[in-house]
Amino acid sequence: MTVTVRFAPSPTGRIHIGNARTALFNWLFAQKHKGRFIQRFDDTDVARSTQDNADSILYDLHWLGIFQDATEYQSKRIEHYDAAVERLKAAGLLYACYETPEELDLRRKVRRTRGLPPVYGREALALTSEQVAEFQADGRRPHWRFLLPNFISNPLEPQRTEIHWNDLVRGEETVDLASLSDPVLVREDGSYLYTLPSVADDIEMGVTHIIRGDDHVTNTGVQIALFKALGAEAPIFGHHNLLTTASGEGLSKRSGALSIGSLRESGIEPMAIASLAVLIGTSENVAAMPSLAALADRFDPASTSKSAAKFDADELVVLNRALLHHMPFSDARDRLAILGVTGERAEPFWNAVRGNLDRLSDALVWWRIVNEDLEKKPKFSKEDRDFLRGAFDLLPEDPWGEHVWKTWTAAIRKAGDRKGKALFMPLRLALTGLESGPELADLLPLLGRERTLARRP
Numbered sequence: 001m002t003v004t005v006r007f008a009p010s011p012t013g014r015i016h017i018g019n020a021r022t023a024l025f026n027w028l029f030a031q032k033h034k035g036r037f038i039q040r041f042d043d044t045d046v047a048r049s050t051q052d053n054a055d056s057i058l059y060d061l062h063w064l065g066i067f068q069d070a071t072e073y074q075s076k077r078i079e080h081y082d083a084a085v086e087r088l089k090a091a092g093l094l095y096a097c098y099e100t101p102e103e104l105d106l107r108r109k110v111r112r113t114r115g116l117p118p119v120y121g122r123e124a125l126a127l128t129s130e131q132v133a134e135f136q137a138d139g140r141r142p143h144w145r146f147l148l149p150n151f152i153s154n155p156l157e158p159q160r161t162e163i164h165w166n167d168l169v170r171g172e173e174t175v176d177l178a179s180l181s182d183p184v185l186v187r188e189d190g191s192y193l194y195t196l197p198s199v200a201d202d203i204e205m206g207v208t209h210i211i212r213g214d215d216h217v218t219n220t221g222v223q224i225a226l227f228k229a230l231g232a233e234a235p236i237f238g239h240h241n242l243l244t245t246a247s248g249e250g251l252s253k254r255s256g257a258l259s260i261g262s263l264r265e266s267g268i269e270p271m272a273i274a275s276l277a278v279l280i281g282t283s284e285n286v287a288a289m290p291s292l293a294a295l296a297d298r299f300d301p302a303s304t305s306k307s308a309a310k311f312d313a314d315e316l317v318v319l320n321r322a323l324l325h326h327m328p329f330s331d332a333r334d335r336l337a338i339l340g341v342t343g344e345r346a347e348p349f350w351n352a353v354r355g356n357l358d359r360l361s362d363a364l365v366w367w368r369i370v371n372e373d374l375e376k377k378p379k380f381s382k383e384d385r386d387f388l389r390g391a392f393d394l395l396p397e398d399p400w401g402e403h404v405w406k407t408w409t410a411a412i413r414k415a416g417d418r419k420g421k422a423l424f425m426p427l428r429l430a431l432t433g434l435e436s437g438p439e440l441a442d443l444l445p446l447l448g449r450e451r452t453l454a455r456r457p
């Protein structure tokens with residue numbers, strides 16, 4: 001049996017780091033088991049789903065390093081859901097209801113005041129054919145509910161009915177079907193809610209493992225019953241905890257908060273996002289993993305905590321720095337070339353500056369410092385200027401080897417009485433215009449003798 005997972009967002013906005021968590025849990029699980037990863041777009045809500053959103057989700061996933069073995073759109077598979085509906089109707093497991101939302105609301109209130117759970121009381125099952133004819137004459141169209149198997153012989157007398165599964169993340173889970181309303185599977189206008197198409201697709205696409213957020217735990221009880229009703233065995237489930245912002249707010253696709261696209265635009269590396277999205281809220285330390293393969297080694301769904309994981313977006317910046325610090329030139333080369341960082345000095349330049357970058361694009365600042373005149377001439381006290389002039393006069397002749405900085409500063413030390421910060425700081429300022437940055441020993445050979453001399457104050 002090939003492990004088959006799916007990532008099934010509704011294309012109603014751009015995916016955020018919480019959605020990336022679900023996608024990555026599935027992708028890494030598939031990688032570990034040499035399985036298949038299906039991209040499924042849950043776009044039965046045509047009013048809110050768009051192809052643009054689906055395309056941007058695919059773009060974001062590819063950028064993260066997730067590639068699909070198949071891509072499916074539920075809007076193109078309606079006939080499969082119609083067939084499932086026919087099966088359920090034939091088995092007497094789907095029944096027509098005519099209540100309006102207001103009527104349902106009122107009933108729930110009445111049940112609450114009587115101390116009953118606010119679930120649907122299956123009143124539609126008791127409708128006479130005259131009542132149904134009357135509704136239809138009034139122009140009311142039915143919505144359809146799935147009859148949950150939570151009774152012995154009389155659906156109006158539900159009994160505690162436990163559905164159990166061994167969750168990949170949460171361990172033993174139980175949902176009592178008597179505590180739930182029969183779910184509406186088909187709306188008045190004939191369109192589908194999420195529950196049935198998801199199960200029909202999971203069956204037909206041979207999904208073996210459903211890994212998703214723990215906001216679906218209750219759905220799983222219902223869906224396991226639906227798998228059975230459709231004659232299929234339920235797959236294995238895993239429900240990971242959800243991510244919230246540091247202040248505890250949930251993430252929403254529609255708000256655009258922390259969308260993968262906006263993080264990319266602000267210069268966050270895909271592996272910074274993937275590392276945080278996967279390791280936060282688990283018993284593993286959050287650390288910058290250089291590749292999805294390395295992350296897969298650290299990934300264990302069972303190490304995920306059951307409570308929501310608060311995360312701090314600032315942590316992405318810390319991870320970003322760590323990734324850049326160790327990023328080999330071969331990984332950075334193409335992106336540096338786009339910034340104009342090319343030629344034989346590109347590699348030593350990258351190795352010199354990568355430890356000082358928040359974002360890869362910050363390399364451009366240093367490339368300019370090394371290749372162009374300084375934007376602002378630094379200002380010095382008279383003593384520092386005199387010291388620097390003397391120091392620049394001691395600059396070694398060409399050709400420069402890799403130890404030129406050592407040779408030069410040894411000569412400066414010998415000629416005067418400055419050492420430590422008093423020696424290095426004015427030199428750093430004169431050479432780079434900044435008070436901190438990469439090792440001067442690395443920058444000096446990149447500057448070359450001529451450009452260095454031009455910075456003599």
Ligand code: GLU
Nearest residue numbers: 008009010042198211212
């Ligand atoms: N479209 C559903 C969601 O985004 C999919 C849930 C599932 O994986 O079954 O929540």
